[in-house]
Amino acid sequence: MVNDRGQLYTMEGVAAGIIMLLTAYIVISTTSIYTPGDTHIPDMQLEQLGSDVLAMMDTPNSKEDDESQESDLVTYILATDKTSFRAMFRDYCNMRAGSGDDLKMNAYVYFHDRDTGTVRSYVLDEEDHATGRENAVRVTRWVQLPERPDNLPMAVTDIDNRPQAVLLEVLLWRT
Amino acid sequence: MAYMNEDGQWIVLMGLLVAVGLFFLALIINQSALVGQTTAEGVLEFPKNDIQDLRTAVFDYVDQFPYPGDPRVQEDIIAISLERKNSLVDFSVGPKVQVSGRDLYPITIHYYNGVTKYDETVYY
Amino acid sequence: MMSLDFLVGFTIFMLALIMVVSMVPGLLAGLESSEIDYDAVAYRTGVILVEDPGWPVYPPWEMKTEAYKDEIERMGLAVSKETPNILLSTKVDKFFNDSFFTEDDYRDRAIFGDIPYSYSFLFRSGSEVKQVGDAPPSGHGYIRRVVKIKEPGAAVIDTSFVPQYKATSAPSADQEFIVRLNFSQLLDPSVDPAYRIDPRTEPVNVTITDFDAFLNMTEPSTTNATLKNVTFWKMDPTRPSPRFTRIPFTYNTMDPGLYTLSLDGNLKSLAPPGGVEVFDNISLVLKPAATSLFTLDQNSILDIRFNFDDDPVRTHITGIHHYDYNPTNVTRPDLKPGVLEVAIW
Numbered sequence: 331m332v333n334d335r336g337q338l339y340t341m342e343g344v345a346a347g348i349i350m351l352l353t354a355y356i357v358i359s360t361t362s363i364y365t366p367g368d369t370h371i372p373d374m375q376l377e378q379l380g381s382d383v384l385a386m387m388d389t390p391n392s393k394e395d396d397e398s399q400e401s402d403l404v405t406y407i408l409a410t411d412k413t414s415f416r417a418m419f420r421d422y423c424n425m426r427a428g429s430g431d432d433l434k435m436n437a438y439v440y441f442h443d444r445d446t447g448t449v450r451s452y453v454l455d456e457e458d459h460a461t462g463r464e465n466a467v468r469v470t471r472w473v474q475l476p477e478r479p480d481n482l483p484m485a486v487t488d489i490d491n492r493p494q495a496v497l498l499e500v501l502l503w504r505t
Numbered sequence: 506m507a508y509m510n511e512d513g514q515w516i517v518l519m520g521l522l523v524a525v526g527l528f529f530l531a532l533i534i535n536q537s538a539l540v541g542q543t544t545a546e547g548v549l550e551f552p553k554n555d556i557q558d559l560r561t562a563v564f565d566y567v568d569q570f571p572y573p574g575d576p577r578v579q580e581d582i583i584a585i586s587l588e589r590k591n592s593l594v595d596f597s598v599g600p601k602v603q604v605s606g607r608d609l610y611p612i613t614i615h616y617y618n619g620v621t622k623y624d625e626t627v628y629y
Numbered sequence: 630m631m632s633l634d635f636l637v638g639f640t641i642f643m644l645a646l647i648m649v650v651s652m653v654p655g656l657l658a659g660l661e662s663s664e665i666d667y668d669a670v671a672y673r674t675g676v677i678l679v680e681d682p683g684w685p686v687y688p689p690w691e692m693k694t695e696a697y698k699d700e701i702e703r704m705g706l707a708v709s710k711e712t713p714n715i716l717l718s719t720k721v722d723k724f725f726n727d728s729f730f731t732e733d734d735y736r737d738r739a740i741f742g743d744i745p746y747s748y749s750f751l752f753r754s755g756s757e758v759k760q761v762g763d764a765p766p767s768g769h770g771y772i773r774r775v776v777k778i779k780e781p782g783a784a785v786i787d788t789s790f791v792p793q794y795k796a797t798s799a800p801s802a803d804q805e806f807i808v809r810l811n812f813s814q815l816l817d818p819s820v821d822p823a824y825r826i827d828p829r830t831e832p833v834n835v836t837i838t839d840f841d842a843f844l845n846m847t848e849p850s851t852t853n854a855t856l857k858n859v860t861f862w863k864m865d866p867t868r869p870s871p872r873f874t875r876i877p878f879t880y881n882t883m884d885p886g887l888y889t890l891s892l893d894g895n896l897k898s899l900a901p902p903g904g905v906e907v908f909d910n911i912s913l914v915l916k917p918a919a920t921s922l923f924t925l926d927q928n929s930i931l932d933i934r935f936n937f938d939d940d941p942v943r944t945h946i947t948g949i950h951h952y953d954y955n956p957t958n959v960t961r962p963d964l965k966p967g968v969l970e971v972a973i974w
Contacts, residue, residue: 338512338513338634338638339512339513339516339634339635339637339638339639340634340637340638340641341513341638342513342514342516342517342638342642343513343516343637343638343639343640343641343642343645344638344641345516345517345520346516346517346519346520346521346641346642346645347520347641347642347644347645347646348520348645349517349520349521349523349524350520350523350524350527350645350646350648350649351645351648351649352524353523353524353527353528353649354527354648354649354652354653357527357528357530357531358652370546371668374548374668374672375668375672375771375772375773377554378548378554378672378675378772378774379773379774379775381554381558382714382774382775382776383775385557385558385561385713385714386714386775386776386777386966388561389714389715389777389823389964390964391777391963391964391965392824392961392963392964393821393823393824422775422966423775425753425775425966425967425968426753426773426968426970440585440588440589441581441585442580442581442584442585444577444580447584449584449585449588449589469554470555470558470589470590471558472558472559472561472562472565472582474562474565474566474569474578476569492577493569493570493575493577493578494577494578494581495562495566495578495581495582495585496581496585497585497586497589497590499589513638516638516639516642519642520642520645523646523649527649527653530653548669548672557713607818
């Protein structure tokens with residue numbers, strides 16, 4: 331009783347199976363392409379954390395009557411105190427439940443050179459070596475300095491000695 | 506294959522049905538992935554922290570250099586903003602005016618980074 | 630008659646279907662919903678808590694008692710909307726009081742979602758940890774905000790104030806020591822809200838340590854003085870012919886929600902019957918809930934008057950202590966760094 335009619339069921343079963351498997355394969359491969367959206371969220375969280383840390387470092391802990399007290403951040407930049415800056419930044423970043431957070435950071439200060447009309451920079455802290463492949467976020471903070479910072483790197487000792495606004499940029503990434 | 510009939514076609518049809526269902530599922534999943542992406546991007550793109558930071562910088566500036574201010578510091582902020590943050594920033598401080606019984610400086614702040622524009626007049 | 634062929638075809642179809650169905654959960658696995666919505670909700674909740682003082686602002690939401698809990702629209706912890714990331718300790722304490730707030734309160738007044746999200750809030754400052762909610766499972770939305778916390782100041786009157794407040798000769802039989810709060814000075818808008826003394830939102834602490842140093846030493850046997858009562862007086866300088874009037878208040882009922890008065894470590898009411906003999910120290914905490922009952926405005930002057938009544942006079946404490954921004958009069962603690970973590974799932 332085996333005839334050609336029977337083979338059609340088999341073929342159609344195979345056809346249906348191929349259609350479904352192919353669709354599932356396409357669906358899986360397309361959705362996994364769209365998931366890079368996820369990587370934006372850790373960026374957003376890291377950026378928020380970095381901004382908060384810089385803002386809090388730039389908030390004086392107390393303010394007496396008329397005296398305008400300098401924040402820790404201003405103090406560190408004025409003294410180009412890399413060690414204390416890094417220690418405090420990491421300390422604020424790592425205040426959390428559970429284990430610490432392995433954050434890497436580099437910090438640069440951008441200042442405005444009025445003689446040449448350009449914006450120049452120097453390194454405040456470049457202890458963590460960036461390979462350039464990291465997915466780093468950049469957080470910034472305006473800092474008002476009353477005078478030229480001390481202990482500057484050789485190349486930028488010609489910063490004007492005047493009250494000025496500089497921009498502190500911190501690159502943050504996780505390994 | 507002398508006498509082909511279409512009795513078996515419903516199996517292919519069912520396969521097709523499952524395939525269509527999977528496509529819709531994929532569509533929904535893609536949409537939801539986009540939701541996460543757009544919220545994160547929305548937060549990243551809207552320069553909330555930049556604007557807050559600029560405002561505090563301007564208020565600090567007014568604290569330290571009351572009207573008429575120090576044009577050099579103002580130029581620092583404008584020049585560095587343009588260079589490092591790709592944003593057009595301008596602000597001006599006027600002489601004190603009386604607002605509800607207090608003498609305050611009127612400050613206008615303008616911020617534009619190509620996507621987000623922010624203008625504010627605040628009495629400080 | 631075609632059962633075998635049908636069976637083969639249908640089996641192949643079913644096998645393929647089973648394979649596809651088993652692939653679908655794997656398809657969803659990479660897209661756990663935390664990356665979709667939870668992170669955004671956590672971010673939003675973090676912003677509400679850290680950058681907003683909540684609503685209503687005055688009287689502040691954290692002063693609402695159980696009966697008026699419905700009036701709380703939004704719970705924010707910031708000192709003011711001008712000072713993001715600076716949190717007020719009284720707001721933080723209230724927020725983490727999970728015997729006062731129910732799970733629905735947190736959902737409706739801090740998280741604001743259509744879905745009943747699960748949550749975990751954690752605040753850490755130094756060794757102090759506050760938490761509400763359950764431990765988050767894996768795949769939760771998360772945000773961490775670095776903040777600073779503002780704590781109330783305190784006027785501590787110790788031996789260093791003896792030359793200032795100890796009268797050289799015995800005052801009249803009715804001795805009085807005044808702590809004066811000038812609201813127009815305290816609430817001066819030029820003071821940054823992050824460093825302001827605001828009795829409307831923060832408790833007022835007055836502590837007299839070393840009370841024995843103020844005693845009348847011409848009578849060598851004196852070891853204590855009798856505190857008759859503590860009263861509140863107010864003056865509104867903007868009114869014509871301003872003068873101090875005694876504020877009607879439930880002076881003889883103890884209410885830890887309004888104030889605590891501790892005499893040598895024992896809690897007493899503000900007008901203890903017959904007075905209480907004080908040997909060593911007096912500590913008064915006036916809660917913002919009480920200050921709000923006094924109907925004060927930004928020009929008022931509030932007096933806290935400690936009345937001593939002995940005959941012959943047993944204490945020489947007298948004068949007016951100004952509760953103001955002078956650091957010798959009121960010690961204001963430094964802002965303390967902390968972290969607020971929000972987890973949503």
